[in-house]
Amino acid sequence: MDVWTVDDIAELKVEQATGEILWVWTHEDHREQGHATALYRQAHADLNGQIYHAPDGHRTDDGDRFATRVGGPTLTCGCCADLDDDSYQED
Numbered sequence: 001m002d003v004w005t006v007d008d009i010a011e012l013k014v015e016q017a018t019g020e021i022l023w024v025w026t027h028e029d030h031r032e033q034g035h036a037t038a039l040y041r042q043a044h045a046d047l048n049g050q051i052y053h054a055p056d057g058h059r060t061d062d063g064d065r066f067a068t069r070v071g072g073p074t075l076t077c078g079c080c081a082d083l084d085d086d087s088y089q090e091d
């Protein structure tokens with residue numbers, strides 16, 4: 001696992017094998033200041049773009065907001081692939 005940090009303010013962890021973002025965190029006193037976004041940009045550069053948001057169904061609410069804010073590619077997974085099919089209704 002690779003970790004990018006701003007000491008005690010923000011942290012971004014990425015799974016080395018897949019490039020999946022496992023964890024993103026910003027201290028509550030330092031949110032909305034762009035720290036997590038800056039870490040994402042740095043990780044993106046360090047990994048030559050091989051960094052991916054977790055699949056939609058695997059994200060926390062914070063992770064989902066983060067992915068929406070910074071943009072960039074998202075991993076797909078097998079386990080959640082047919083969630084959308086649950087809207088099918090039988091008579």
Ligand SMILES: [Zn+2]
Binds near residue numbers: 055058080
């Ligand atoms: Zn899944």
